[in-house]
Amino acid sequence: MQQFAIGQRWLSDTETELGLGVVIDVDERSVSILFPKSDETRVYAKSNAPLSRIVFNVKDELHDQEGIAWRVESFEERFGVLKYHVVRTLSSGEKEQKTLNETRIGAQIQLSKPLDRLLASQVDIKAWYDLRVEALQMQANMNNNPLKGVIGAxxxxxxxxxxxxHEVGKRFAPRVLLADEVGLGKTIEAGLIIHQQLKTARAERILILVPDSLQYQWMIEMRRRFNLNFAIFDLTRTAAIREHDPELNPFSTEQCIIASVDLMVDHDDLREQAIDAGFDLLVVDEAHHLMWSEEEGGNDRYDLVEELAEKIPGVLLLTATPEQLGVESHFARLRLLDPQRFSALDRFLDEEEKYHHTAKIAEVLMSDEPLTQSHRYALEKLLGHVIEDQPEQRYQAIHELLDRHGTGRILFRNTREAIQGFPGRDCRPAPLVAPQTWSMTGKLREQMWPEEAHINGSWMQTDPRVMWLLEVLRKDLKHNKVLLIARSGPVVEALENVLRLHAGIRTAMFHEAMTLLERDQAAAYFAEEVNGAQILLCSEIGSEGRNFQFASDLILFDLPANPDVLEQRIGRLDRIGQENRIQIHVPYLMGTAQERMFRWYNEALNIFNHISPTAQTLQENFIADLKSHLLTDLGSDFDDLLQEVIQQRQALEVELQEGRDRLLEYNSCRPLVAQNIVKALDDYDDNTTLPMFMKRFMSSTNIDFDEQSNGTVIIKPSDQMQVSGLTLDEEGMTATYYRDQAQIREDAEYLTLEHPFIESVMEMIRTQSFGSTNVAMLKSNAIKPGTVLVEVWFKVEAIAPKALNVLASLPTQLIRVLLSENGQDLSKKIDPTILKPHLHHLDGNSSRQIVKARRDVIEQRYNQALDLAKGYLPELQTQGQENYSKQWQYEIDRLVYLKQFNPSIREDEIERLKKLQQEGAQSLGRLSVVPEAIQVLVAVKP
Known part of the structure; x- marks a missing residue:
């Protein structure tokens, strides 16, 4: 184990851009390192800290904290900390000597490891050198990609x-309400934002609060779609942590946490600890359960989120019903996001009335309707300038109105009608004759789901739904993929047993008693087009977190008690990307509570044929009457109830349609911008070189891989593997590089530059010596045999917080220098692609002999290359600072201007951007070059 002492200087192997760190605290298990230049602190486990101890040897050059260069004459160690005796030559020619504790060494550091390795005859094979250079180029391109954080999902x-x-994820401390309709993917949107915030270091610690029933769904979505490992915190886990260390805040033990809202509502101590834990981003699902009124204040959940939102900079609230529970409730959620902006309900209502007028004008602009004189007058009053009835000016006016719209920056609301692309759905009822043994009285559970009381499966002998299921799968749906959902796992297991063993139907199961791997395998078997399962039988968990839109037939073996759960079930197939109309098959027993429940959903709520935004509200309003009719057949009274609910539903739907804010919907997805993002990702997918890169990497390092005909690859570690530190499980993994395949095969990892395995490969190459040296033969008639050329690759570095992404402002992040033996600079004359076909591998013994014989030339040319690389820095600094300031200034100017019209622009947001602009520009003024790879080329006859 490495020995640590306070004051020692260490370098992070995985984050060299942090600069040189100093040990500030050491205990039995961990060490804390402060990185002064980037103003960040890291805590590492002592047993496996990815740190390198920095020790300067005699004659080495080091810099103190003022940036002054000194040469080491000698050094000594006291209590684990080094004291250097250094000297420098003054401009007068006199020498100045002093003693410099290592605590006073500057945070910027340059390491010439490639040259040291080469001169020590540590020469890598040519394939590794090529891989290193390509990896550096890929990483530099990723740093410059504006879609960083989105690519890997x-x-x-x-x-x-x-x-x-893209709009929300790039913000610092975003505070927004995601309010898309059901089936449009709010969880995916939130996951994309979380992923982008983490990958760009805008956030490091995330807390997701959800209802109990959704914790597992969120964990799966984050893991499967975004490779983010969230820990579920419940009472058992927090108690175990506190039992081990009573002084420890449980919420400080993980970076990314999912917890139930009720956990903290019911336990004040956990609530306080979550507030004190220092999260960067809070995500709250089902935010419509956060109730508030001016007279009574908030409910327990609302008060909890309000306390957290006061301390946590970024907040995402998710709800499918932004205004359906009343404008007061809608205002309450906006108030959580920005209590200063939304401080008074009356003022909010007044502003909403004005914005309603703005939205009406925008609707005219977005239509083909010509602008009347009154329209032009209204637009001139809103925008301050005259608008001509021309396509370009109409388009520009729409975007000006969007920027000024009251809640446009913090509320995103997409509707199915605005998005379109949904084929629709049809209800296929299957009324069946109830057996005489069927329960017509008693508790509602016994009438609706009597099979759950007979876990031995005896119910199947008399239940007509079983024979109906066998018939429909053998005949009507024989060639279709079918998803069946029932309430419980035992029912699913009993049905699967009959279908597979007695009817010979290919089946797969998906329920809560199965492991995650078993569920993945079942989903993959169901997804197989040829010889895959005809039917996937799911318990209620099957309506959460998985998409099966390659199927279009859904069997609801039973009906849930909650319309939201029913919509979740249907939403497994009725989603964006579905190409066929959904066929919803609903068997029920006539004359029973099942039939009345079907009629309630089908006639009153109209939930089978269309998504019903009013369903949950209506059921809550009529729940007492509904329960009475379900328990007992009250004849015509039930018809009267259905008619009353139908009238209320239609009135609510008209009200919602009239209240649609098309300006807000347009702002939630500006088509031109959205299509550009799609095109950029599509182009990236089509042109990625990652598959070939990884094939060469795994071949050259003895990692086992087997390419499959279906577009997947099986990757496994081997006993002969030549690299370490990769995120690759001992059992290996099935993976794909292709987005379309990854959508279908959830058991296959989706490999991109943002996948943990690929990131570990890139990190290993960047932080270890892999491929940093090479000696190769250059077959050429134009160069005298035996002549050597030296190629050195340098990486441009700036010590700055990762979130600033300052390197993206540089015109280049890599500098290649190619020098002839006599020192001629050939960098621009001879491109690497020109050289590559003429370079050939040289065996290790010959390589070592050449390095030994030409050591002096290699060192001279290396030092010349270093000087040339440093010579590029002033111009790079100027261009980088100019680009960086211009980028931030555009956004600052835009927000300052918009703040005159749109009060949702926060002053602290503008001030934060100004501070970041200043910090980044200062960091770009301190660029340095780090040697990454060196290659000696020896000319030979072709």
């Missing part, structure tokens, strides 16, 4: 989801 290229992710 296992999601379809759906415009409105990508637009919201």
């Amino acid at each position: 296992r999601v379809g290229l759906i415009p409105h989801q990508l637009y919201i992710a």
Whole structure:
């Protein structure tokens, strides 16, 4: 184990851009390192800290904290900390000597490891050198990619989801309300934002609060779609942590946490600890359960989120019903996001009335309707300038109105009508004769789901739904993929047993008693087009977190008690990307509570044929009457109830349609911007070189891989593997590089530059010596045999917080220098692609002999290359600072201007951007070059 002492200087192997760190605290298990230049602190486990101890040897050059260069003459160690005796030559020619504790060494550091390795005859094979250079280029391109953080998600290229992710994910401390209708992917949007915030270091610690029933769904979505490992915190886990260390805050033990809202509502101590834990981003699902009124204040859940939102900079609230529970409730959620902006309900109502007028004008602009004189007058009053009835000016006016719209920056609301692309759905009822043994009285559970009381499966002998299921699968749906959902796992297991063993139907199961791997395998078997399962039988968990839109037939073996759960079931198939009309098959027993429940959903709520935004509200309003009619057949009274609910539903739907804010919907997905994002991702997918890169990497490092005909690859570690530190499980993994395949095969990892395995490969190459040296033969008639050329690759670095992404402002992040033996600079004359066909591998013994014989030339040319690389820095600094300031200034100016019209622009947001602009520009003024790879080329006859 490495020995640590306070004051020692260490370098992070995985984050060298942090600069040189100093040990500030050591205990039995961990060490804390402060990185002064980037103003960040890291805590590492002592047993496996990815740190390198920095020790300067005699004659080495080091810099103190003022940036002054000194040469080491000698050094000594006291209590684990080094004291250097250094000297420098003054401009007068005199020498100045002093003693410099290592605590006073500057945070910027340059390491010439490639040269050291080469001169020590540690020469890598040519394949590794080529891989290192290609990896550096790929990483530099990723740093410059504006879609960083979005590329690696296992999601379809759906415009409105990508637009919201791009718009919100790039903000610092975003505070927004995601309010898309059911089936449009709010969880995916939130996941994309979380992923982008983490990958760009805008956030490091995330807390997701959800109802109990959704914890597992969120964990699966984050893992499967975004490769994010969230820990579920419940009472058992928090108690175990506190039992081990009573002084420890449980919420400080993980970076990304999912917890139940009720956990903290019911336990004040956990609530306080979550507030004190220092999260960067809070995500709250089902936010419509956060109730508030001016007279009574908030309910327990609302008060909890309000306390957390006061301390946590970024907040995402998710709800499918932004205004359906009343404008007061809608205002309450906006108030959580920005209590200063939304401080008074009356003022909010007044502003909403004005914005309603703005939205009406925008609707005219977005239509083909010509602008009347009154329209032009209204637009001139809103925008301050005259608008001509021309396409370009109408388009520009729409975007000006969007920017000024009251809740446009913090509320995103996409509707199915606005997005379109949904084929629709049809209800296929299957009324069946109830057996005489069927319960017509008693508790509602016994009438609706009597099979759950007979876990031995005896109910199947008399239940007519079983024979109906066998018939429909053998005949009507014989060639179709079918998803069946029932309430419980035992019912699913009993049905699967009959279908597979007695009817010979290919089946797969998916329920809560199965492991995650078993569920993945079942989903993959169901997804197989040829010889895959005809039917996937799911318990209620099957309506959460998985998409099976390659199927279009859904069997609801029973009906849930909650319309939201029913919509979740249907939403497994009725989603963006579905190409066929959904066929919803509903067997029920006539004259029973099942039939009355079917009629309630079908006639009153109209939930089978259309998504019903009013369903949950209506059921809550009529729940007492509904329960009475379900328990007992009250004849015509039930028909009267259905008619009353139908009238209320239709009135609510008209009200919602009239209240649609098309300006807000347009702002939630600006089509042109969204299509550009889709195109950029599509182009990236089509042109990625990652599959070939990884094939060469795994071949050269003895990692086992087996390419399959279906577009997947099986990757496994081997006993002969030549690299370490990769995120690759001992059992290996099935993976794909292709987005379309990843959408279907959830058991296959989706490999991109943002996948943990690929990131570990890139990190290993960047932080270890892999491929940093090479000696190769250059077959050429134009160069005298035996002549050597030296090629050195340098990486440009700036010590700055990762979130600033300052390197993206540089015109280049890599500098290649190619020098002839006599020192001629050939960098611009001879491109690497020109050289590559003429370079050939040289065996290790010959390589070592050449390095030994030409050591002096190699060192001279290396030092010359270093000087040339440093010579590029002033121009790079100037261009980088100019680009960086211009980028931030555009957004600052835009927000300052918009703040005159749109009070949802927060002053602290503008001030934060100004501070970041200043910090980044200062960091770009301190660029340095780090040698990454060196190659000696020896000319030989072809």
